[in-house]
Amino acid sequence: MIKRLVLSLLVVALWFVGAEAQTIKILGTSAPGSACNGANRLLWGRIEVQVLTTGDFPTSGKTIALNGAGTAIDATQARLGTNAVKIPGSISRHASIPVVANDIVNYVAGKVEFWFRYASGAWNENGNRIFTIFGDADNMIRIQTLPTTSCAGSAGCIQLTYRGDADFSGGNATITSTSSVLTADTWHRIGIVYDQSQGTNLDVLTLYVDNVQVTTTTTAGDPTNLYAWTGLTSAAAINFGDYLGTGIHFSGETYYDQIITSSDTNKDLYSCREETADIP
Numbered sequence: 001m002i003k004r005l006v007l008s009l010l011v012v013a014l015w016f017v018g019a020e021a022q023t024i025k026i027l028g029t030s031a032p033g034s035a036c037n038g039a040n041r042l043l044w045g046r047i048e049v050q051v052l053t054t055g056d057f058p059t060s061g062k063t064i065a066l067n068g069a070g071t072a073i074d075a076t077q078a079r080l081g082t083n084a085v086k087i088p089g090s091i092s093r094h095a096s097i098p099v100v101a102n103d104i105v106n107y108v109a110g111k112v113e114f115w116f117r118y119a120s121g122a123w124n125e126n127g128n129r130i131f132t133i134f135g136d137a138d139n140m141i142r143i144q145t146l147p148t149t150s151c152a153g154s155a156g157c158i159q160l161t162y163r164g165d166a167d168f169s170g171g172n173a174t175i176t177s178t179s180s181v182l183t184a185d186t187w188h189r190i191g192i193v194y195d196q197s198q199g200t201n202l203d204v205l206t207l208y209v210d211n212v213q214v215t216t217t218t219t220a221g222d223p224t225n226l227y228a229w230t231g232l233t234s235a236a237a238i239n240f241g242d243y244l245g246t247g248i249h250f251s252g253e254t255y256y257d258q259i260i261t262s263s264d265t266n267k268d269l270y271s272c273r274e275e276t277a278d279i280p
Contacts, residue, residue, distance in 0.1 A: 040264035043104040043238075045097065047257050048081050049073065062104070068093035071241070079115040079187045079257040087241040089122055089252040094241035097259075099133075105238065106263035107135050109195040113208075114240075115257040120184040122252030123148075123155040129248045130158065131190070132239040139163055141194060144248070146176065156180025160207050160216075162194050173204035175216040181209040187257075195265045 044057040045064070050073050052062040066072060070088035078084045085095045099105050116130060125147040133141040140163045151157035158181060161174040173194075182188055191208035207214040240256045242249035 043261040084257040096237040099236040113191040114259040117255040119252040122250040156182040
């Protein structure tokens with residue numbers, strides 16, 4: 001009887017251990033110059049306040065521009081901490097962080113990670129712009145959605161493009177998820193690794209959702225002709241949402257939290273511990 005009781009207690013204890021939240025790992029959350037690629041980290045924005053402050057990296061000199069009515073630092077759907085960026089489902093609503101002299105983005109090679117969530121009913125068929133790193137008139141790194149007709153009748157497929165020329169005709173690398181990877185009303189961790197020096201689309205770009213590398217297909221472009229990204233304009237920025245004003249926006253609210261950029265190109269994207277969180 002005692003043996004059975006001990007075994008039962010052991011099983012219960014092991015169940016609780018197994019039920020603990022998994023550790024989420026991200027790049028460069030340690031101090032610059034220390035372990036975990038900290039020396040390569042360029043930006044760690046916690047999205048707690050509009051002006052980067054102590055706890056962010058860099059700790060000052062950067063302000064999140066909130067463009068359009070309803071775009072806000074908001075506490076209703078924060079993934080980490082207290083706040084997140086909320087963007088309403090309207091034209092030209094976006095939030096941006098300016099880039100000056102490549103200070104928070106390495107346009108040639110690097111990593112980007114951020115949390116993303118969209119509301120039920122927000123998905124539309126127009127190629128919703130999720131995220132863009134804008135360099136100049138001809139160059140950008142962008143993540144956008146695909147219509148359900150290109151996703152086996154479902155929402156949730158996304159496309160990542162590293163654009164290196166004016167008309168997308170040659171100097172680009174583009175990859176597309178082969179199945180749905182995003183779900184409404186759910187926080188997803190999106191990560192990308194890009195490296196212009198590589199020779200094929202699947203080497204130039206790597207896409208991650210929720211710690212898992214996404215299975216993708218190459219859809220366009222010739223990355224061997226990528227533009228050098230040498231001439232940034234005053235519009236150079238990291239953008240959340242529809243910055244173009246062309247109507248390529250979600251039909252409902254989207255949220256963004258904790259963005260990290262790095263100049264590291266190691267495809268072990270989650271090489272440093274950020275938190276222990278409720279990711280299944």
